[in-house]
Amino acid sequence: MPVEEFVAGWISGAAGLILGHPLDTVKVRLQTQNVYRGIVDCVIKTYQRESVLGFFKGMSFPICSVAVVNSVLFGTYSNSLLLLSSTSHQDRKAQPPNYGHIFVAGSIAGFVQAYCLAPFDLIKVRLQNQTEPRARPGVAPSHYRGPLHCARTILREEGPRGLFRGAWALVLRDTPSLGLYFLTYEGLSWWLTSDGSATMLVAGGFAGIISWVVATPLDVVKARMQMDGLKQQEYRGLLDCMVSSARQEGPGVFFRGLTLNSARAFPVNAVTFFSYEHLLRFLS
Numbered sequence: 001m002p003v004e005e006f007v008a009g010w011i012s013g014a015a016g017l018i019l020g021h022p023l024d025t026v027k028v029r030l031q032t033q034n035v036y037r038g039i040v041d042c043v044i045k046t047y048q049r050e051s052v053l054g055f056f057k058g059m060s061f062p063i064c065s066v067a068v069v070n071s072v073l074f075g076t077y078s079n080s081l082l083l084l085s086s087t088s089h090q091d092r093k094a095q096p097p098n099y100g101h102i103f104v105a106g107s108i109a110g111f112v113q114a115y116c117l118a119p120f121d122l123i124k125v126r127l128q129n130q131t132e133p134r135a136r137p138g139v140a141p142s143h144y145r146g147p148l149h150c151a152r153t154i155l156r157e158e159g160p161r162g163l164f165r166g167a168w169a170l171v172l173r174d175t176p177s178l179g180l181y182f183l184t185y186e187g188l189s190w191w192l193t194s195d196g197s198a199t200m201l202v203a204g205g206f207a208g209i210i211s212w213v214v215a216t217p218l219d220v221v222k223a224r225m226q227m228d229g230l231k232q233q234e235y236r237g238l239l240d241c242m243v244s245s246a247r248q249e250g251p252g253v254f255f256r257g258l259t260l261n262s263a264r265a266f267p268v269n270a271v272t273f274f275s276y277e278h279l280l281r282f283l284s
């Protein structure tokens with residue numbers, strides 16, 4: 001199992017994450033809180049109450065976890081494709097693998113990384129939704145004082161299964177969308193013929209946009225399921241969350257954050273694939 005795929009996945013994921021985290025924070029708040037009139041209102045209120053640091057809440061843990069998650073994602077994808085079509089990353093330019101194999105390998109990678117991602121993503125969303133200004137005398141302290149305190153508090157208040165709240169929605173979100181993610185990247189790379197940096201950036205960016213457009217409805221459900229355990233339990237399960245969200249707020253609720261997901265997805269994934277490909281060339 002080529003280890004360089006995992007190392008390249010780790011470093012490239014961290015680069016993309018830092019670039020996109022502020023937009024991700026605004027997206028999560030729009031998806032789970034009905035107090036904002038839109039993107040600009042959320043950005044202004046966040047900056048006014050929490051300064052620019054408010055946009056980076058919940059990032060410290062994903063920076064560590066993206067090492068695991070992204071290396072599992074790219075490593076599992078590449079090795080699944082190797083098993084399915086006996087083409088290693090090096091010879092994929094010469095003989096492009098079957099698109100069905102690419103979609104299946106991407107979906108397997110999406111399924112596997114979702115389970116690694118679930119606890120880290122839950123902690124990220126819980127911290128991103130804390131809108132209190134940074135702790136200072138006279139200001140009510142946040143429920144969670146940081147990622148580790150958040151993990152300990154969830155374990156104490158909701159039990160070990162509490163750390164996997166929303167995991168099913170995450171698996172259903174990522175399995176098909178990651179298949180599409182890698183299919184778009186490989187297909188566009190092949191169609192753009194050159195394997196230069198511009199191709200990596202364009203193909204990676206569009207792979208991010210297309211996969212996040214498909215993933216957004218379940219991204220909304222996932223975030224709501226993750227926030228559900230914090231106070232009272234509002235939903236009896238994933239389906240109940242979907243039905244009651246649609247009934248109370250209309251079907252448009254499943255496209256909350258679509259603009260932000262798309263705007264963020266291009267640069268984040270352009271950088272991710274660009275650094276992944278160059279790191280692989282450097283490492284192998």
Ligand SMILES: CN(C)C(=N)NCCC[C@H](N)C(=O)O
Binds near residue numbers: 174181265
């Ligand atoms: C639609 N989904 C869930 C994905 N495309 N996931 C893989 C890319 C993840 C990347 N670090 C990002 O945050 O965009």
